[in-house]
Amino acid sequence: MADKGKRKFVLYAVVIIAGIALASIYFMLGPPKLLAKSNSPDFCGGCHVMEDEYEAWSHTGAHRRKKCVDCHLPNENAAVHYAWKAIDGLKDVAFFYSGRVPEQIKLTQHGEKVLQTNCVRCHENTVMLIDTERQCWKCHRRISHKRSGAMQTL
Numbered sequence: 001m002a003d004k005g006k007r008k009f010v011l012y013a014v015v016i017i018a019g020i021a022l023a024s025i026y027f028m029l030g031p032p033k034l035l036a037k038s039n040s041p042d043f044c045g046g047c048h049v050m051e052d053e054y055e056a057w058s059h060t061g062a063h064r065r066k067k068c069v070d071c072h073l074p075n076e077n078a079a080v081h082y083a084w085k086a087i088d089g090l091k092d093v094a095f096f097y098s099g100r101v102p103e104q105i106k107l108t109q110h111g112e113k114v115l116q117t118n119c120v121r122c123h124e125n126t127v128m129l130i131d132t133e134r135q136c137w138k139c140h141r142r143i144s145h146k147r148s149g150a151m152q153t154l
Contacts (some may be wrong), residue, residue, distance in 0.1 A: 038089070044068040047092070049101045063143065071118050072111065086115075121125040 011027050037043050045054025058064055063071075073082045073088070107115065112135065119136040120127055127136075137143050 038085075039067055039069050041068050047096060049096070053105060053145040070114055070122075074114050075118060075121065114154065 041054060043058060044050055045057075057068070069081075069085065073084050115137070116135055124134075
């Protein structure tokens with residue numbers, strides 16, 4: 001009797017572990033089409049705290065053809081891109097559901113480095129003769145989401 005109960009327990013344990021493993025793989029790789037949907041600016045602008053940034057982005061000329069992830073996530077290789085996508089996504093979810101969303105969205109130091117690298121990557125031919133350490137948005141002030149609606153002067 002004890003042997004039969006032990007086998008039943010092991011069978012249940014294996015089924016539960018397999019279920020958890022399958023569920024984990026499903027959520028790690030994303031439900032169908034979630035990965036593609038989460039790349040769209042509409043997805044990013046779906047949170048009420050990002051409405052101002054989304055509205056400003058939609059009026060920024062040439063960059064309006066870019067996705068948020070083109071500028072705000074590392075794009076050196078896919079592994080780094082998706083790792084930071086997961087980290088930033090989980091961080092955003094944690095802030096949102098904990099009610100600790102900041103009033104004003106600001107770039108982190110890491111975000112500034114990523115943004116600068118992506119500016120230089122896309123505009124490499126233009127910037128190869130200038131100082132690439134200087135933050136692009138310090139001169140190109142209209143590229144900033146908050147300042148895109150009004151003409152700025154140096």
